[in-house]
Amino acid sequence: MARYGMAIDLxxxxxxxxxxxxxKIANNLPKNVVYNVVYTKSDDDYGKLGTAVVKGxxxxxxxxxxxxxxxxxxxxxQCQHCQNPACLDAxxxxxxxxxxxxxxxxxxxxxxxCESCIKACPYEGVRTLIKDSEYYLxxxxxxxxxxxxxxxxxxxxxxxxxxxxxxxVPACMQLCxxxxxxxGDLDDPESEVSKAIEGRETLRLFEEAGTEPNVYYLK
Numbered sequence: 001m002a003r004y005g006m007a008i009d010l011x012x013x014x015x016x017x018x019x020x021x022x023x024k025i026a027n028n029l030p031k032n033v034v035y036n037v038v039y040t041k042s043d044d045d046y047g048k049l050g051t052a053v054v055k056g057x058x059x060x061x062x063x064x065x066x067x068x069x070x071x072x073x074x075x076x077x078q079c080q081h082c083q084n085p086a087c088l089d090a091x092x093x094x095x096x097x098x099x100x101x102x103x104x105x106x107x108x109x110x111x112x113x114c115e116s117c118i119k120a121c122p123y124e125g126v127r128t129l130i131k132d133s134e135y136y137l138x139x140x141x142x143x144x145x146x147x148x149x150x151x152x153x154x155x156x157x158x159x160x161x162x163x164x165x166x167x168x169v170p171a172c173m174q175l176c177x178x179x180x181x182x183x184g185d186l187d188d189p190e191s192e193v194s195k196a197i198e199g200r201e202t203l204r205l206f207e208e209a210g211t212e213p214n215v216y217y218l219k
């Protein structure tokens with residue numbers, strides 16, 4: 001069985017937000033819901049990611065530092081699909097589940113919107129409680145099997161498991177103009193993601209939390 005994961009090259013990401021837009025459309029997300037964001041950050045912040053809460057702005061292109069010595073870099077952020085997800089044990093109804101291939105997802109039939117998973121997750125902002133849903137368009141967009149969005153339930157990035165199950169890649173990868181994302185089986189040394197990680201300096205967010213995230217950032 002595969003252990004799916006993703007690598008994101010911080011040197012190739014230039015903050016265009018195409019991944020966020022592709023995710024939004026493919027999953028027919030309501031206005032107030034995002035699965036995938038790109039934070040703008042000062043270069044100095046990257047060294048602190050192991051211990052600090054992610055800082056930055058969701059709005060585009062906010063430089064860090066003090067003028068005229070400003071810096072600007074980007075951090076794509078989503079559910080980390082952890083090997084040991086803190087949200088799994090925190091969920092009282094079993095709504096948060098982990099597939100055999102490592103993908104973590106939420107069964108909206110079981111979710112009661114208690115937000116226990118949100119509080120347990122060390123990755124701030126990657127889970128959202130759906131409420132008062134509104135859409136930009138009057139028609140449904142995205143994939144035919146995009147997730148439903150029910151008020152009173154929690155949602156998050158699914159690694160587009162509906163696409164994965166039919167042999168495709170997550171929507172955030174499909175249009176990335178910088179080709180900053182790599183996907184595949186982390187246990188397969190011949191997979192695209194494994195080859196991307198090999199020999200590169202990598203970081204994983206908040207490793208001290210013991211969650212063993214399956215999203216790697218290439219520095």
